[in-house]
Amino acid sequence: MPIAQERLAQRVRNGEQEAWDALWGHLRPQIYSTLGRLLRAVPGMEAEDVLGWTMAEAYRLVLLHDPSRSKVATFVVSGLRGRVQNLRRDALAKGRAKLYLADRPTEDHDPLDVPDPKALERHLRAETWHDIDLALRSLPLRDSH
Numbered sequence: 001m002p003i004a005q006e007r008l009a010q011r012v013r014n015g016e017q018e019a020w021d022a023l024w025g026h027l028r029p030q031i032y033s034t035l036g037r038l039l040r041a042v043p044g045m046e047a048e049d050v051l052g053w054t055m056a057e058a059y060r061l062v063l064l065h066d067p068s069r070s071k072v073a074t075f076v077v078s079g080l081r082g083r084v085q086n087l088r089r090d091a092l093a094k095g096r097a098k099l100y101l102a103d104r105p106t107e108d109h110d111p112l113d114v115p116d117p118k119a120l121e122r123h124l125r126a127e128t129w130h131d132i133d134l135a136l137r138s139l140p141l142r143d144s145h
Contacts, residue, residue, distance in 0.1 A: 002071050002073065004026070005023060005026050005027070005071070005072050005073055006067055006071065006072055008020075008022050008023040008026070009023060009062050009065060009067070009072040010067070012059075012062050012063070013062070013063055013065075020059060020062075023062065023072075024055065024058065024059075026073070027058060027072075027073060027076055027077075030073055030077060031054060031058065031076070031077055031080060034077050034081070035054075035077065035080055035081055035084055038081070038084045038085065038088065039054060039084060041088065042084070042087055042088050042091060042128075043088070043091040043092055044091050044125045044127075044128050045091070045125065045128050046125070049125075049128060049129065049132060052132060052136075053087075053132050053135070054080065056132070056135050056136050056139060057079075057080055057083055057135065058076050058080060059139060060135070060138075060139060061075060061076045061079045061080065062076060064079075091128065094127065
């Protein structure tokens with residue numbers, strides 16, 4: 001199977017969309033079995049967000065992969081591991097910063113007014129969607145029409 005994955009990865013780098021569909025079918029089980037726990041625990045992201053982000057990042061990593069240095073599956077899974085850990089760390093830091101800033105008293109602060117956790121969660125989710133949107137826009141995808 002690794003030889004088939006390497007051939008598919010080369011076809012993806014050559015711009016064949018069908019090859020990406022087949023390669024994603026091979027990589028997805030390995031990605032989710034290895035990184036599933038980390039991916040489920042990204043604050044502020046729904047399952048659909050995580051799936052889209054993971055697929056976009058995996059595609060980008062396949063395009064960056066150098067076959068002379070490693071197998072495509074190893075490169076993608078290890079690259080995703082680092083990116084997921086960074087995403088989780090950044091999301092947690094943003095959430096902590098927002099809670100910290102929301103708890104800081106100001107001149108007109110009403111002590112009975114507490115931050116709304118749901119509003120903070122919605123804000124964090126919107127920021128995450130923005131980050132995903134930026135990542136997707138940076139992909140060199142061809143128009144299929």
